[in-house]
Amino acid sequence: MSYKRTSKTSQMDFEKIVRFLSNELSDKEKDDFLSDEESGNVTGREFEQVRKIWETSSALKKYKMLDTVADWATVSSRLKPRLKQRTRKLPLTTMLYRAAIIIIIAAGLAFGLHKVTSLMSGHESIVVTTDANSREVTLPDGSLITLNKNSALRYNNRFNKNNRELFFSGEAFFDVSKNASLPFVIRTGNTTIQVLGTSFNVKEDTCALKVTVVSGRVSVYETKNRKNQVQLIRNQTASFEYATKKIIYGENSDLNFLSWKTGRFEFFKTPTADVLSTLANYFDKKLILNINLKDSITGVFENQPLNEILKEIEMTTAIKIEHGQDYIIVRK
Amino acid sequence: MSGELDIIIRKLQSGDENFYKSVFYDYYARLTFFANKYVHDLEIAREIVQDLFVKLYERRFNLHIETNFKSYLYRSVYNSCINHINQVAVREHHHQVIKNQSEEQYTFSEEEMNVSELEHKIYTEIEKLPGQCRKIFKMNRFDGMTNSDIAETLNLSKRTVETQISKALKILRGNIYPKMLVLACFLMAL
Incomplete structure (x- = not known):
């Protein structure tokens, strides 16, 4: 008896329930339904559960009134200045850099510098930092480094004699000159990047350090655990996640990892939202999306001002874009 | 459970924005409507x-989460709501009256x-329903349309609409009360 009933609790009963709940039964049918229900065609508990779902769901339209994505953008911007500060350059190291610069300017205080930069085994340090603009630095070995905004590097006066080691934070493009006998070693927070002669981009992000190789061969490893290491070749990219200490690597699919240096943006069937977020990132604006974007964009922008780029995007898509000093806002 | 809580706290303390984002996406709506009740x-x-x-985020190194993360979030929201209610009360000079009331009531x-x-x-399960079924169910429940109206709008028979809604209810019940169902089957099998 029981087996048949379980399989039968189905179609008929549920449709009756629907008609009952929709208030489409006559009084007599209602009575029949209720007595039927008691007699066990639908178990009382099952019916109550369905009724509960039915009644609760009528109040759930309100869920549409919230825009979680937009509200997260607000919350995230309230966290961001702090998140950025913490990861872009650790407050302590930033202070060390600042201290180091002042001391160099003051000159002759090499002794104090030793203490400040004891990490460098006590030799005179050369520190280069950037604030609002990027800049190029040529190292004693001829390597050319382009430092992005808010970045810093430091090396000592033995660089290119005993070693080619430097400390770095932020984002930079390294074009390293070849010297097979002196490996070029970059120390960042937890990771070390070691090369002989190549060019590649290094970026410290909120949750990971990212290395993308343009030419040559690069090894990336966790400073304290050399076994945690990957070897990258041309057009490969690796991310070292700070939280898990995992290194993930593969082919690089980011066409614009060097935009900060070249001012060139290339998009190939890129979703509009990603295009805007790339631009917002580059021009230091916060992106506010008030609609769901569906289209994608293919095209190249070369050293164009933001308003020009946005105008071109507006012309090819059906969206309206406004931008202010801090924002890019997208409307229908 | 405590193991899970440890992981959550460690994640929070790492300051990983993606983790905050995922918690926000998960909890924002329900916490907001919970607050709205107060x-x-x-x-x-x-x-x-x-x-x-x-x-x-600001107090991530100073969190006192006793039970589990979910009730911590709800409790925090609840406390903020009560604070808000009390502040409004103070502003409106009904301080004493409402304070007494609120202590009783809340x-x-x-x-x-x-x-x-x-x-x-229920909301997330509705969103997971198959397309047509979800559309019809939402038209009925969210937009308050009658089954005949839905049938007309979508150019379907009323019977199809009813079948779709009963299908929706069946799926929803199965997913929302899964244990009960298993238990019921088990008892019936006996």
Whole structure:
């Protein structure tokens, strides 16, 4: 008896329930339904559960009134200045850099510098930092480094004699000159990047350090655990996640990892939202999306001002874009 | 459970923005509507929950989460709501009266939390329904349309609409009360 009933609790009963709940039964049918229900065609508990779902769901339209994505953008911007500060350059190291610069300017205080930069085994340090603009630095070995905004590097006066080691934070493009006998070693927070002669981009992000190789061969490893290491070749990219200490690597699919240096943006069937977020990132604006974007964009922008780029995007898509000093806002 | 809580706390303390984002996406709506039950103002409810996430980040090295993360979030929202209600009361000079009232009327209840949780569960399960079935169910429940109206709008027979709605209810019940179902089958099999 029981087996048949379980399989039968189905179609008929549920449709009756629907008609009952929709208030489409006559009084007599209602009575029949209720007595039927008691007699066990639908178990009382099952019916109550369905009724509960039915009644609760009528109040759930309100869920549409919230825009979680937009509200997260607000919350995230309230966290961001702090998140950025913490990861872009650790407050302590930033202070060390600042201290180091002042001391160099003051000159002759090499002794104090030793203490400040004891990490460098006590030799005179050369520190280069950037604030609002990027800049190029040529190292004693001829390597050319382009430092992005808010970045810093430091090396000592033995660089290119005993070693080619430097400390770095932020984002930079390294074009390293070849010297097979002196490996070029970059120390960042937890990771070390070691090369002989190549060019590649290094970026410290909120949750990971990212290395993308343009030419040559690069090894990336966790400073304290050399076994945690990957070897990258041309057009490969690796991310070292700070939280898990995992290194993930593969082919690089980011066409614009060097935009900060070249001012060139290339998009190939890129979703509009990603295009805007790339631009917002580059021009230091916060992106506010008030609609769901569906289209994608293919095209190249070369050293164009933001308003020009946005105008071109507006012309090819059906969206309206406004931008202010801090924002890019997208409307229908 | 405590192991899970440890992981959550460690994640929070790492300051990983993606983790905050995933928690926000997961909890924002239900916490906001939970707050709205107390403050009766969606704007204020939103503000309360957004503030909670900022505080969560700022105080991440100083969190006292006793039971589990979910009730911690609900309790924090609840406390902020009561603070808000009291502040409004002070502003309106009904301080004493309303304070007494609020102490009587408002204590954090697991039951209210569970109501919000159920709502959230039902909402997410509705979103998971197959296309046509979900559309029809929402037209009925969210937009308050009758089955005949839905049938006309979609150019279907009323019977099809009813079948789709009963299908929806069947799926929803199965997913929302799964244990009960298993238990029921088990008992029947006996």
